[in-house]
Amino acid sequence: MAPVAMSRWTQSLSEARPVSYWLDDPGRPGPEPALTGPETCDLLVVGGGYSGLWTALTAKERDPARDVVLVEGREVGWAASGRNGGFCAASLTHGLPNGLTRWPDEIRTLERLGARNLDAIEETVARHSIDCDFERTGEIDVATAPYQARELGEWYERIRSEGLAEGIEYLDTDAVRDQVDSPTFVAGLYDRRGVAMLNPARLAWGLKRACLELGVRVYEHTPALDLRPHGGGMAVRTPYGAVRARTVALGTNVFPSLVRRVRPYTVPVYDYALMTEPLTGAQLASIGWKNRQGLGDGANQFHYFRLSADNRILWGGYDAIYPYGGRVRAEYDDRPETYARLAGHFFTCFPQLEGVRFTHAWGGAIDTCSRFSAFFGTAHAGRVAYAAGYTGLGVGATRFGAEVMLDLLAGERTERTELEMVRRKPLPFPPEPFAWTGIALTKWSLARADARGGHRNLWLRTMDRLGLGFDS
Numbered sequence: 001m002a003p004v005a006m007s008r009w010t011q012s013l014s015e016a017r018p019v020s021y022w023l024d025d026p027g028r029p030g031p032e033p034a035l036t037g038p039e040t041c042d043l044l045v046v047g048g049g050y051s052g053l054w055t056a057l058t059a060k061e062r063d064p065a066r067d068v069v070l071v072e073g074r075e076v077g078w079a080a081s082g083r084n085g086g087f088c089a090a091s092l093t094h095g096l097p098n099g100l101t102r103w104p105d106e107i108r109t110l111e112r113l114g115a116r117n118l119d120a121i122e123e124t125v126a127r128h129s130i131d132c133d134f135e136r137t138g139e140i141d142v143a144t145a146p147y148q149a150r151e152l153g154e155w156y157e158r159i160r161s162e163g164l165a166e167g168i169e170y171l172d173t174d175a176v177r178d179q180v181d182s183p184t185f186v187a188g189l190y191d192r193r194g195v196a197m198l199n200p201a202r203l204a205w206g207l208k209r210a211c212l213e214l215g216v217r218v219y220e221h222t223p224a225l226d227l228r229p230h231g232g233g234m235a236v237r238t239p240y241g242a243v244r245a246r247t248v249a250l251g252t253n254v255f256p257s258l259v260r261r262v263r264p265y266t267v268p269v270y271d272y273a274l275m276t277e278p279l280t281g282a283q284l285a286s287i288g289w290k291n292r293q294g295l296g297d298g299a300n301q302f303h304y305f306r307l308s309a310d311n312r313i314l315w316g317g318y319d320a321i322y323p324y325g326g327r328v329r330a331e332y333d334d335r336p337e338t339y340a341r342l343a344g345h346f347f348t349c350f351p352q353l354e355g356v357r358f359t360h361a362w363g364g365a366i367d368t369c370s371r372f373s374a375f376f377g378t379a380h381a382g383r384v385a386y387a388a389g390y391t392g393l394g395v396g397a398t399r400f401g402a403e404v405m406l407d408l409l410a411g412e413r414t415e416r417t418e419l420e421m422v423r424r425k426p427l428p429f430p431p432e433p434f435a436w437t438g439i440a441l442t443k444w445s446l447a448r449a450d451a452r453g454g455h456r457n458l459w460l461r462t463m464d465r466l467g468l469g470f471d472s
Contacts (some may be wrong), residue, residue, distance in 0.1 A: 009344045012357050014276075018084045018334045021275040021314070021360040022201035029205050032073045033383060035219035036240040041069040042156060043409070044245035046224045046258065048072025049081035050394055051251030051387060053207040054402035057124075059249075060214040062406065068216045069243055072238070073223035073255075077204025080254060080394065083364035085273065085304050085316055088140065088395040090118040090194040093421070094372040095393075096164065097155065101353050102371060102467065103421055110162065110421065117400045118196065125198075128213075130206030132199045133309040139195035139294040140188045142176060147454040148298035149173075149187035158190060167193045180295060181288040182349045195294055197306055200395060227258035227384065233404075234383050247409045249402075250386040253394070254367035259379045259386060264428035265369050266389050267326045267435065272338045272363040273316030274346065275308070276356050284311055286352040300446035303345060314360075315346045322439045325432055333363045366392045371426035371467065373397070376404050385409045389426065427467070 005113040017024065043059050043066060045052045056070045091106075092114040093099025100107050125134045143149040169190045171179065176188035212218060225237045233246045236258070250258060254268050294306040296317075303317040319338045323329070339361045347354060369375060370391030374397055376387045385408045387401035394401075404422055407414045416422060429435045446462045456464070 009347055010340045010344050012347075013336075013339055013361060014357075016274065016339070016358040016361040018361055020201070020362045020364070021308070021312070022199060023082045023088070024346070025201060028039075028201070029208070031220035032218045034221040034240060034395070035071060035238050035243070038241055039069055039217070039219075039243045040067075041075070041217070041243065041245050042067040042247070043069070044243050044248045045070040045251060046236065046248065047253065047255075048076035048204075048208070048218070048220065049079055049251060049252030049253060049377070049400055050204065050207070050398040051228070051253055051390075052249070052398040053081075053204060053211060053251075055249045055251055055405055056211045056216045056218075057207055057214065058399070058402050059406055060216060061153070064214070068211075069245070070119065070216055070218045071222040071224055071238060071243065072209065072218070072220045074222050076208045077201050080364055080366060081204045082201040083273075083362060083397060085294075085306060085314055086120065086198050086200045086308075086395070087135075087304065087306065087393075088121060088196040088197050088198050089139070089393055090114040090396060091393065091401050092373065092397050093208060094391055096159065098372050100159075100164070101371075103213075103419075106420055107164070109415070109419070113400065113416070114396075115194070118194070118396055121396060121399055124210075128206060128210040130203060132206055133197070135197045135292060136193065136401060137197050137294065138190060138192040138291045139296065140171070140176065140179060140190045141296055141298055142182075142185050143187040143298045144184045145299075145453070146186060151454065152187050152189050152298065167191060167343065177439065178288070179291060179293065181286075181352075183351065184349050190293070196396075197294055198217075198395070199309065201442065224252075224258060227380075229380055229383075234380060242278065246383070248384045249405045249409065250384065250388075251398075251402075252386075253388050253390065254365045257388065259384060260385055261379075262377070262388065264332070264431075265375060265426060266367045267322060267429050267439070268328050268365040269368045270319075270321040270323070270332050270335070270363050271316065271366050272319060272335055272342065272361070273314055274339060274342050274358045275360040276313045276315070276353075277359050279311045279313065279353070279356070283353055283356065287350055299450045301450055303342075303349075306350075313346075313350075313353075315342060318342060320443070322436065322443075324436045324467070326429075328365050328434065332365070334361075335363055338363070366390075369426045370429065373421070374401050375425045376401065376408065376422050377425065378408050382409070382411060392400060449450040
């Protein structure tokens with residue numbers, strides 16, 4: 001990149017605040033008090049992100065008499081649940097391509113359960129009057145290079161021949177640019193019903209309110225320090241107290257699991273995003289984004305972007321940063337070199353928006369596993385359940401994961417628990433330095449594939465055969 005161009009693009013970041021736009025909300029609710037002293041319950045939920053919130057809410061809806069406690073180490077929704085792009089997808093498998101590759105015999109069931117799950121989220125938002133700007137706008141996967149357009153066309157023909165293309169439309173160059181006008185777009189695949197846009201922080205806060213209204217006792221600023229058997233149940237120690245529970249559901253995701261043997265199955269990947277100032281009517285018209293779909297491009301190092309309720313553009317992705325040792329630290333949440341790179345990519349995509357400024361720039365950790373979609377399990381003789389590894393698609397899939405955890409804790413055989421996806425785990429990541437070396441080599445190979453017309457080198461082809469990967 002020419003220094004002059006980079007200077008022009010980075011100037012757009014001069015007033016960007018290093019905080020998630022979604023969390024920077026004057027309507028943000030205050031925290032519930034921390035737990036002090038002993039507490040007992042039927043079900044203890046650890047974690048106040050989507051995974052824990054959906055578990056607590058669903059548990060009370062299944063059995064209003066169940067005594068449920070939720071503990072959160074900081075504040076509800078402060079981590080990934082309040083920092084993501086706000087794409088709420090029906091897919092439970094990190095997209096149809098990943099699901100069809102890994103679970104071809106179950107894919108129709110998984111797609112049906114995913115569609116039902118998204119409908120249930122929409123219904124829950126309405127029933128509990130959650131003000132989270134829920135819009136069932138769909139999403140377009142856009143090709144920005146000829147090889148991506150060719151691959152999109154081949155993929156569309158495949159899913160159409162297998163009867164999996166309902167609600168999905170292939171868009172050529174003119175058609176995709178009629179939806180959103182970028183000189184970089186050459187084709188697209190439009191999923192009209194399978195994705196909703198929403199305000200992710202407000203969804204988390206709304207779920208918290210719904211939990212409280214149903215009688216869930218929520219304790220914030222209450223980290224769970226350890227998990228041990230206690231009599232016929234479990235005990236979790238916190239800084240100022242302890243909780244004894246018959247069963248425990250762990251929704252800690254990217255943070256180290258209280259079940260130590262689960263930890264090698266996930267690594268933290270840091271993802272970053274920018275948010276523009278609100279676009280004027282003329283600016284919005286210049287890009288023709290009239291149907292408000294979510295968008296994502298087809299590169300290995302991809303971007304995701306969408307409009308907010310007040311017509312800002314969220315622009316994120318591309319860099320996926322794995323810190324050596326898999327540590328989760330606040331210092332990794334801010335990365336100016338990535339913000340500068342994202343700003344340059346933004347104005348390449350939308351040159352007609354030259355002069356627009358960014359108001360927020362932030363990052364956060366995603367829990368990634370080697371198959372890109374969630375895995376599940378139990379511990380301590382079935383008294384503890386966990387779900388993790390959503391790999392950036394947890395806004396919708398965590399509700400399904402909550403149902404799986406509750407099924408497992410109840411010892412029930414259901415359509416969900418019989419799925420191979422639920423019964424089997426991904427391969428764990430190796431210890432350091434092998435994890436860092438393998439991830440670094442994979443990232444280099446993916447970038448090289450993007451630069452070489454999609455050609456995957458021997459390393460990537462080997463990873464494909466083993467069903468391993470690294471993604472954001």
